[in-house]
Amino acid sequence: xxxxxxxxxxxxxxxxxxxxxxxxxxxxxxxxxxxxxxxxxxxxxxxxxxxxxxxxxxxxxxxxxxxxxxxxxxxxxxxxxxxxxxxxxxxxxxxxxxxxxxxxxxxxxxxxxxxxxxxxxxxxxxxxxxxxxxxxxxxxxxxxxxxxxxxxxxxxxxxxxxxxxxxxxxxxxxxxxxxxxxxxxxxxxxxxxxxxxxxxxxxxxxxxxxxxxxxxxxxxxxxxxxxxxxxxxxxxxxxxxxxxxxxxxxxxxxxxxxxxxxxxxxxxxxxxxxxxxxxxxxxxxxxxxxxxxxxxxxxxxxxxxxxxxxxxxxxxxxxxxxxxxxxxxxxxxxxxxxxxxxxxxxxxxxxxxxxxxxxxxxxxxxxxxxxxxxxxxxxxxxxxxxxx
Numbered sequence: 001x002x003x004x005x006x007x008x009x010x011x012x013x014x015x016x017x018x019x020x021x022x023x024x025x026x027x028x029x030x031x032x033x034x035x036x037x038x039x040x041x042x043x044x045x046x047x048x049x050x051x052x053x054x055x056x057x058x059x060x061x062x063x064x065x066x067x068x069x070x071x072x073x074x075x076x077x078x079x080x081x082x083x084x085x086x087x088x089x090x091x092x093x094x095x096x097x098x099x100x101x102x103x104x105x106x107x108x109x110x111x112x113x114x115x116x117x118x119x120x121x122x123x124x125x126x127x128x129x130x131x132x133x134x135x136x137x138x139x140x141x142x143x144x145x146x147x148x149x150x151x152x153x154x155x156x157x158x159x160x161x162x163x164x165x166x167x168x169x170x171x172x173x174x175x176x177x178x179x180x181x182x183x184x185x186x187x188x189x190x191x192x193x194x195x196x197x198x199x200x201x202x203x204x205x206x207x208x209x210x211x212x213x214x215x216x217x218x219x220x221x222x223x224x225x226x227x228x229x230x231x232x233x234x235x236x237x238x239x240x241x242x243x244x245x246x247x248x249x250x251x252x253x254x255x256x257x258x259x260x261x262x263x264x265x266x267x268x269x270x271x272x273x274x275x276x277x278x279x280x281x282x283x284x285x286x287x288x289x290x291x292x293x294x295x296x297x298x299x300x301x302x303x304x305x306x307x308x309x310x311x312x313x314x315x316x317x318x319x320x321x322x323x324x325x326x327x328x329x330x331x332x333x334x335x336x337x338x339x340x341x342x343x344x345x346x347x348x349x350x351x352x353x354x355x356x357x358x359x360x361x362x363x364x365x366x367x368x369x370x371x372x373x374x375x376x377x378x379x380x381x382x383x384x385x386x387x388x
Contacts, residue, residue, distance in 0.1 A: 002143060005213055006150035006206055007234040011192025014132030016221035016233035017200050019060040021139035023219025024235055031060060034135050035127075038087050042066050043127035045135075050222050053230035057220035062128040062135075077105045077119060083130060089138055096203065097137035103199040107176040129196055136200055147240075149213070150206035152182035156192035174198045182208050188227050197233075213238040245300050247276070250307065250321040253283065255291030257315040262292065266313055273309040274302025297324075333360075338385050340367045340378065345386065357383060 022028050028047055035043040044063040049056065084097050109116045155170045155178070162171060169191045170178060177198040186192065217237040225231055254262070262280065270278050278296040285291040294314075298306050298321075307319050331348045344360040359379055368375050 002145050002147075003213065003238045003240055004143070004145045004148045004204070004206075005210065005215070005236040005238050006148065006201065006204070007236070008151065008153040008193075008197075008201070010186075010227060010229055010231045010233070011154050011156060011223065012197030012201055012233060013194040013223055014129060014136065014196035014200065015060050015062060016223050017197060017235075018062075018132055018135045018139070018221065019058055020219045020221030020233050020235040021136055021143070022060060023058070023221070024217060024237060025139050025142050027139055027142070028058060028060075031135065034138070035131055037089070038131060038134050039083070040127050040131060043131045045131065052220075052222050052226070052232050055220055055222075055230050055232055057222050057232060059222045059224070061224065062131045064126045064128040066127060077101065077116060080130065084134065087134060089134070090141055093134075093137045093141040096140055097134050100133050100137065100196075100199045100203050103177060103202050104173065104195050107173045107195070110176060111172045132196055133200070140204070143237075145204070148204045148206040149210045149238075150201065150204075150208055151210060152184055152208065153178065153198075153201070154186040154192055155183050156188060156190045157185040158189035158191075160191040170198075171195070177202050186229075188229070190225065190227065192223075192227075192231075212241040214241050247324055247326070248298055248300060248303055248321045249324050250296045250298055250303065250310075250319060252294050252310060252314070252316040252319045253285060253291050254294060254314055254316050255285050255289045259292070262294075262314070269309060269313065270296060270306070274298050274306045336382075336386050338382050340371065340373075340382060343367070343382060357386065359383065 018031070022031055031045045031047060034045060035041065042065045044065060046061045046063060048059050048061070050059045080101055081098060084094050084101075087094065105116050105119055108114075108119045112119070155174075158169050159166050160169050160171055169189075170183075170193050171191070173195045174193050177195060178193070181198075181201065183193075213236075215236045215238050219235050221233040221235065223231040223233075267278070276297040276299065278294065281293040281295070283291050283293045294310070296306060296310075303321060307321075310316065310319060329348045329350060331346060333344055333346050335342055335344050343363040346358045346360065348356045348358075350356065359382055364375055364378055364382075367373070367378055371378075373381075
């Protein structure tokens, strides 16, 4: 299971993502072949070592040779999708690239109130943007990420010059893509998030509630600009750390199901799904309703499994849990051969060293069924025999 952490403390762009992804996949040597692989001979990738506030990393710069000749391409979405279809990469990588362009296209369509198929891609239809997105799609496909987390995105502030004129930062398309994504302006003027960078982030669909993670690999993708803070995107491959340790008490109130459904089968299921012990209590709930409080003791590692079992097998819609500490006596289980047959006995040692014994109920019940001797009598006689 691969977990990706995105830290966009200095923003996001296509080249920043491409550089960092190349670092995680050790693909810098492959990058220079990407323009030919994508059938885009009017593009070129240059890789250079840069120092961003002491962070030495490789900057991946995609050069649009058309711009050097003062030729500009403004493609429709259909043109870009055709280019993607003709590229010799995996079908999954093609779909990733298409999804990223669709994110941008839908934002442009919404902002300009033009049907998606008629949108002219001004900012991201050049060879450089297409190679950025196709390259990132290939590397994302290679990583095979199963879960993505991200910190809030720094956007910068001020104004930027675009094909549409001077616009506020973040530019409208970028701002639209970032809807629902935590972001902040930071303290420096300038555009720190491009539509391409925002779209790649949106595609990866990160969770912004970042748990405790153990980083296994880190890569930096620098941007072209220099700011007071290091202009890099940090990507990390991580393992999730189990934050929950020790023992928990899990509780839920149940008031709208038959008590029969909470019988032996349900109770056996609690143990099978990790409960150390449990009990139920009669409670009075709001509006005078009679209910049952189910309380379970459970090890942290089994908390989610037990919660899922209770949700699936009761009418409750909410479960609470909290960490507890406690002491427990040393215990062992021994088997004894008695005049009534074999029995298992739990032996507990108190702090003073005194032994307390209890016969396993199932063994007593079995002997009772065979002999018809009352359970209390059996218990006294067997314990007397064991103590001798």
